[in-house]
Amino acid sequence: MSTTKNLLQPNTINKTDLRLFAYTLIRCEPGKYTEVVEKVKEIKGVADAFGVHGRWDVVAEIEADNLKALGEIALKINGLKGVASSETLIGFEPPLFLRESTGLKRELGTASAIALSLTRAQP
Known part of the structure; x- marks a missing residue:
């Protein structure tokens, strides 16, 4: 018997099932990495932010109640002084650490993501 919840019937799901994880x-602009990490961590909805090596300089973990809230967080990040561009990857399931600690299950099958790219216009 399947335990998958019917997402069309609101009484079968709880608020945690609908949260967005991204x-x-x-x-970053040259020399702005440390400053950007600290500013990003101060934004409500950002669970964590840390530096990485590669094409990107910083990764921010975000939790939001809906797409509008996620969009507002993404725009705040992209608007920070020292940010050259950003790309937001929206997960269709909670991260592994959250599934393990809360008992949330994979309900939608294979993980997928939607990318939202924001690039600041160059002066």
Whole structure:
């Protein structure tokens, strides 16, 4: 018997099932990495932010109640001084650490993501 919840019937799901979990990849202007990490961590909805090596400089973990809230967080990040561009990857399931600690299950099958890219216009 399947335990998958019917997402069309609101009484069968709880608020945690509908939260959005996303990662924002951030490219910084030269010399601004440390400053950007600290500013990103101060934004409500950002669970964590840390530096990485590669094409991106910073990764921010985001939790939001809906797409509008996620969009507002993404725009705040991209608007920070020192941010050159960002790309937000929206997960269709909670991250593994959250599934393990709360008992949330994979309900929608294979993980997928939608990318939202924001690039600041160059002067």
